[in-house]
Amino acid sequence: MRITVESKRTEFTTERECEPSRWNAVAGRATGEKETVKSVNAYLGNLEQQLLDAHAALVRDGASITAVTIKNKFPDVGSKQLLLMAVFADHIERMMALVGQEWAFGTFNRYKEHEHHSTAFLKVRFKTTDFDISRMNFAFIADHEFYLSSIRKMGNNAVVKHRKMFHQIATRL
Known part of the structure; x- marks a missing residue:
């Protein structure tokens, strides 16, 4: 997953796999009807919503909004920032x-x-x-x-x- 804020980005693994031929880069989702594909897409949708919630929390708190602060606000992803x-x-x-x-x-x-x-x-x-x-x-x-x-x-x-x-x-x- 990639988070981009003001042309600066950070990435982390979602720890989910998909066949490259089944990946739709434009949609950011896997294509297909299999249960595993639906499961991956549901997980990615949930993850995306949690990241949007993390962004909203930073805005609400008046904190600095960067790709890294959003990533670090998200629980159990990447290295935690040292405050x-x-x-x-x-x-x-x-x-x-x-x-x-x-x-x-x-x-x-x-x-x-x-x-x-x-x-x-x-x-x-x-x-x-x-x-x-x-x-x-x-x-x-x-x-x-x-x-x-x-x-x-x-x-x-x-x-x-x-x-x-x-x-x-x-x-x-």
Whole structure:
């Protein structure tokens, strides 16, 4: 199955087979009257509807619409995207378990604050609550730092500390 959004595409297997001579590429369905053909076509129709529902959910949530985000919204298909706020949550959960041993409580609170600022940044800049880490680039980091210094009114030292925290979380992967 191929998903195309703004000339960018992603593909995945439906794990169904069809004789090449029975495949109608224009219709995107198998041709014939056999029960196996009907079963494949019904499965593809169901799959197509689920992908349309995934697209609608992304639109409803105000999330970024790409071929990959639609594919990853669809359950059990392809590799799941690694989301920034999920990585934050995992990191903070691990930190909480080590407060008093490896981490000071104040450091833990600064990471929680950074998580809050990052969530707010995603809402302001991308109008979403999470972000696919594979899409992070220099512009994303620069926008994040600009957000901290301009909207959150942080000084240079605070922005540098937040960049270090962000780097530590992002490079843990």
